[in-house]
Amino acid sequence: xxxxxxxxxxxxxxxxxxxxxxxxxxxxxxxxxxxxxxxxxxxxxxxxxxxxxxxxxxxxxxxxxxxxxxxxxxxxxxxxxxxxxxxxxxxxxxxxxxxxxxxxxxxxxxxxxxxxxxxxxxxxxxxxxxxxxxxxxxxxxxxxxxxxxxxxxxxxxxxxxxxxxxxxxxxxxxxxxxxxxxxxxxxxxxxxxxxxxxxxxxxxxxxxxxxxxxxxxxxxxxxxxxxxxxxxxxxxxxxxxxxxxxxxxxxxxxxxxxxxxxxxxxxxxxxxxxxxxxxxxxxxxxxxxxxxxxxxxxxxxxxxxxxxxxxxx
Amino acid sequence: xxxxxxxxxxxxxxxxxxxxxxxxxxxxxxxxxxxxxxxxxxxxxxxxxxxxxxxxxxxxxxxxxxxxxxxxxxxxxxxxxxxxxxxxxxxxxxxxxxxxxxxxxxxxxxxxxxxxxxxxxxxxxxxxxxxxxxxxxxxxxxxxxxxxxxxxxxxxxxxxxxxxxxxxxxxxxxxxxxxxxxxxxxxxxxxxxxxxxxxxxxxxxxxxxxxxxxxxxxxxxxxxxxxxxxxxxxxxxxxxxxxxxxxxxxxxxxxxxxxxxxxxxxxxxxxxxxxxxxxxxxxxxxxxxxxxxxxxxxxxxxxxxxxxxxxxxxxxxxxxxxxxxxxxxxx
Numbered sequence: 148x149x150x151x152x153x154x155x156x157x158x159x160x161x162x163x164x165x166x167x168x169x170x171x172x173x174x175x176x177x178x179x180x181x182x183x184x185x186x187x188x189x190x191x192x193x194x195x196x197x198x199x200x201x202x203x204x205x206x207x208x209x210x211x212x213x214x215x216x217x218x219x220x221x222x223x224x225x226x227x228x229x230x231x232x233x234x235x236x237x238x239x240x241x242x243x244x245x246x247x248x249x250x251x252x253x254x255x256x257x258x259x260x261x262x263x264x265x266x267x268x269x270x271x272x273x274x275x276x277x278x279x280x281x282x283x284x285x286x287x288x289x290x291x292x293x294x295x296x297x298x299x300x301x302x303x304x305x306x307x308x309x310x311x312x313x314x315x316x317x318x319x320x321x322x323x324x325x326x327x328x329x330x331x332x333x334x335x336x337x338x339x340x341x342x343x344x345x346x347x348x349x350x351x352x353x354x355x356x357x358x359x360x361x362x363x364x365x366x367x368x369x370x371x372x373x374x375x376x377x378x379x380x381x382x383x384x385x386x387x388x389x390x391x392x393x394x395x396x397x398x399x400x401x402x403x404x405x406x407x408x409x410x411x412x413x414x415x416x417x418x419x420x421x422x423x424x425x426x427x428x429x430x431x432x433x434x435x436x437x438x439x440x441x442x443x444x445x446x447x448x449x450x451x452x453x454x455x456x457x458x459x460x
Numbered sequence: 461x462x463x464x465x466x467x468x469x470x471x472x473x474x475x476x477x478x479x480x481x482x483x484x485x486x487x488x489x490x491x492x493x494x495x496x497x498x499x500x501x502x503x504x505x506x507x508x509x510x511x512x513x514x515x516x517x518x519x520x521x522x523x524x525x526x527x528x529x530x531x532x533x534x535x536x537x538x539x540x541x542x543x544x545x546x547x548x549x550x551x552x553x554x555x556x557x558x559x560x561x562x563x564x565x566x567x568x569x570x571x572x573x574x575x576x577x578x579x580x581x582x583x584x585x586x587x588x589x590x591x592x593x594x595x596x597x598x599x600x601x602x603x604x605x606x607x608x609x610x611x612x613x614x615x616x617x618x619x620x621x622x623x624x625x626x627x628x629x630x631x632x633x634x635x636x637x638x639x640x641x642x643x644x645x646x647x648x649x650x651x652x653x654x655x656x657x658x659x660x661x662x663x664x665x666x667x668x669x670x671x672x673x674x675x676x677x678x679x680x681x682x683x684x685x686x687x688x689x690x691x692x693x694x695x696x697x698x699x700x701x702x703x704x705x706x707x708x709x710x711x712x713x714x715x716x717x718x719x720x721x722x723x724x725x726x727x728x729x730x731x732x733x734x735x736x737x738x739x740x741x742x743x744x745x746x747x748x749x750x751x752x753x754x755x756x757x758x759x760x761x762x763x764x765x766x767x768x769x770x771x772x773x774x775x776x777x778x779x780x781x782x783x784x785x786x787x788x789x790x791x
Contacts, residue, residue, distance in 0.1 A: 201690045232692030246687035248701045250708075250780060260688065263697045290780040307691070 149347045150176035150199075150314055155211035157198045167420045168194040170371040171211065173446065174454075176314070181340060181348045183362030183379065185355055185394070187417055191371040193241070196316045196351045198222055200238045216313055233264055237312035237345070241319040243303040247291035254287035257306055266310060276305045276344070280335045297328045304335060308344045315345040319352060329354075333361045355398060359383050364452070367391050370417050370428040373446050375460075377453040387449065387460040389433050427457070435459045461783075468772055472765050479761040484534050486757075487750040488527070494547050494748035495523065520545070521751075534754075543758070544751035548743055554755040557740065562759060564632050565736035567653065569725045572660035573718075580668025581710055585703050587669065588676035598673060604666030609724035613659040613731040620655060627655045630733040656732045660725055664717075671713060675706035708779050715771040718764050726760075 153173045159166040168191045176182055184192045197203065199213060199222065208223035215235060221227040240246050248256055258268045274284050280301040291299060300320065308315060317336060321329040339345050352358055358365055358379070365382040367374045367390065375388035386392050393413045415432040418424055426441040427433070433440070439458045446456040495517045504510055518524045521544070522533055537544065543554035584601075587593040604612070621629035633639065633648050679685060679702035688698050729738030737756050744752035776782050 201686075229692040232690060234692075238687075238690045240683070240687055240690065242683040242687075245683040248684045248688075248705070250705055250778075251701070252780075259697060260691065260693055263693050264691070292781050303687075 149178045149180070149216060151214040152176075152195075152199075153212055153214075155195070155198065155213060156209040157194055157202065157206055158209050159194075159205050160207060161205070161421070164421055167423055168206075168371055169198060170420075170423065172368075172371075172373055173211075174366060174373060174376055176347050176349065178346050179340065180364060181337075181350055181362045183358030183365040184349055184351045184368065185353060185358055185365060186368035186374075188353065189417060189420070190368045191420075192351045192353075192368050193318060194371075195368070196238070196318045196349060199314070199316055199349070200232060200236045201225070201228065233307075233312065234310050235312055236314045236316070237307045237310070239304055239307050239315065239317045239320050241322070243300045243320060244296050244323060246303050247299060249291055252288055252290055253302060257287075257309070260306070261309070264310070273305070273309065276309070277302075279338060279342070280305060281331070297324060297331070300324065300328075300332060301335065304332070304339070308339055311344055313346045315339070315348045317348060317350045320350075321352065321354060321357060329357060330360075333357060337361055355383075355394065367394065370423060371420055372428060373454065373456055374429070375453075375455045375457075376446075377450075377455075381450075381453055387453070387455045388457045389435050389459065390429050393432075393434075464776075468769070472769060476761065476765060480535075480538070480758060481531075483754055483757045483761065484531060487748075487753050488530075490748070492748045494750060495521070497748055498547060498550065521547075538758075543755040546752045547749040548747035548752060554751045557752060558737070558755050558759055561736050561740045561756075564734060565725060565729065565738065568656055568660060568729070568734065568736060569722060572657050572664065572725070573714075573721050576661045576664035577668055577710070577714055580665045581672045581703075581707060583665070584669035584672025584674075585676045585699070585706070588673040588680070589699070594673070598670060601666035601669045604662055605664075605670060606666075607663055608727075609659060609663055610727045610731050612663055613656065613728045616655050616659050617731065628652050629655065632735040652732075652734075656728050656734050659728050659731075660721070663724065664721060667717070668710065668713075671710060672706060675709055676702055679703075679706045708775070711771060711775055711778070715768050718767050718771075722760055722764060 152175075155169055155172045156167070157169040159168055170191075172191075172195060174182075184195065186192050194206070197206065198208070199220070202208070202222065202225075213220040213222055215231070220231060220236070247253065251259070257273065261268050273287075277284060277286065282298060282301050282305070286294060286298060286302060291302075294302065300323075304320075315336075320336075321332055324332060336348065336350070340348060350358060350362055355365075359382075362379050364376065365379045366376040367382070367388065369390050375382065375386065375391045377386075382391060383395065386395060390413075393411075397412050413432055418428055418431065424430070425443070427436070427444050430436045430440045437459070442458075444456045444458045446454045447460075448454050449460060495514055498517055499510055499513050502513060504513065515524075522530055525533070541555065543558070546552050546554050546557050549557055583597075587597055617629040620626050628634070628651060632652055633645065634652075637645060637648060639645065676699075680698070682702075682705075685698050685702060688701070689695075725736075726738030726741060728734070729736045730742050733739060737760065741753060741756045743749070744756060
């Protein structure tokens with residue numbers, strides 16, 4: 148078992164009170180597995196990604212634990228967490244376009260970063276990995292401003308995985324890219340896993356269609372909690388949670404003319420996480436909601452590797 | 461690269477032309493007649509002698525020609541390095557008077573500008589990450605930078621000069637001395653230089669420190685800093701990058717502030733009766749000395765333009781993005 152997250156609670160401190168962005172998440176991630184983490188904006192998926200590598204100043208760890216390769220990750224201790232960052236857990240950030248220092252040539256920046264982490268720059272290995280994602284070697288002697296958005300994105304991917312981390316968090320890496328580049332990035336990530344550069348990966352996104360191509364397992368989050376987790380094809384073909392079903396229904400399909408059938412979204416909006424309602428958090432928007440939903444549904448394994456947190460599933 | 465500097469040089473050339481023209485106009489359209497005061501100084505009673513003197517001086521300074529002719533002659537003389545004769549210190553050439561004062565002004569401005577910039581940046585960057593320093597010393601920085609130069613100069617002269625008696629409050633060197641090369645004279649020069657230098661240094665220091673502090677805080681919040689900390693890079697490396705990037709706007713700030721700093725230096729010189737360009741300009745105005753005034757302004761304009769040009773070059777060297785812009789890229 149590569150990663151085990153149990154009952155993780157991470158709240159944001161705000162002037163109005165605590166925002167419960169992550170309220171009791173539990174899941175496992177096997178060696179070599181890619182999990183696609185999907186959900187609406189504000190459902191806590193980025194918070195989960197950040198919690199696993201570096202919490203920002205407003206976040207604080209309230210409860211639960213994270214275990215990576217049998218070792219407990221000190222996610223609340225910024226200093227101790229440093230030993231794990233880059234080497235065990237690494238990140239491809241949402242802002243990959245601006246993640247590189249604008250006034251350093253890339254070769255120098257990579258060298259300085261590796262040196263500061265006590266690793267030597269293996270130029271041959273670096274160039275081999277750049278070849279793999281289709282980056283020309285001259286890129287190393289350029290400034291970030293001289294690269295296109297897609298090139299910067301791929302460069303960041305190569306840098307982040309240079310120390311062969313056990314877990315890679317890819318946070319919305321494709322959201323700023325066009326469709327053909329998205330595909331190339333997804334393929335590169337798969338390649339990294341297959342070459343053993345990273346053992347397992349959490350692919351945070353709101354793009355269900357793309358996730359389906361790259362992830363082995365898809366995990367759907369709603370309002371800081373797990374809604375459904377199942378193998379990718381099961382989630383797409385036979386979802387059990389009403390939220391997952393509605394999410395899939397709201398995706399446009401190629402070749403369908405929507406003049407005949409209106410494309411439905413999900414009515415309503417997610418609850419405020421400042422004072423989340425008791426019981427199932429999807430209750431207000433759920434077409435199936437009944438009396439039992441006033442009580443919080445536990446995540447149950449209804450079929451092998453298929454977890455659902457819903458009374459109606 | 462050549463187009464960039466060509467354009468810059470053109471702009472500087474235009475600025476120079478306009479500045480020199482304005483510079484020529486100001487004394488001539490100022491109220492008062494310098495020749496009349498020179499004649500009065502000679503204390504001659506006989507009307508025909510007065511008339512002869514007036515004609516002689518008018519001819520000597522070229523005031524008998526049309527304004528247009530005077531303007532053209534002025535440019536002609538300028539290119540031959542001839543700034544005319546001083547009226548106040550007649551008949552010393554203006555260039556000699558100015559060259560005597562310029563070293564004092566440069567000795568004040570260059571160290572105070574550069575040192576305050578370097579120290580202010582270091583200090584601001586340091587304060588940005590120490591809560592205690594940030595809360596106690598930066599308000600002092602705000603007070604310093606908001607203070608007019610002559611006010612701080614007066615305070616220093618009063619406290620350290622008049623009350624403390626540690627430093628002399630007037631002159632570039634002791635009145636009992638003649639300029640010559642010896643250790644005693646150099647020490648005396650330094651002794652007189654300290655207070656004017658301090659007042660320039662302190663006012664500028666506050667501004668740079670505050671600017672740098674804000675820039676560093678901004679840079680430490682930026683994406684590349686976050687990425688580096690997510691990869692566990694030590695804060696030493698992140699701060700080095702942040703400093704390097706935060707310095708860029710400070711260099712631009714230096715170019716913008718240069719004129720203000722020079723003006724401050726001139727006022728400070730007057731407070732301390734320091735024998736630089738500032739005191740010279742004051743005397744030139746008092747004595748309606750057109751030529752000295754023109755010459756001094758010209759030197760200042762030239763100095764500021766040259767310093768700005770140097771900063772332009774430095775900026776191209778330190779920021780790769782300006783180089784990309786020169787190659788035609790849209791940044």
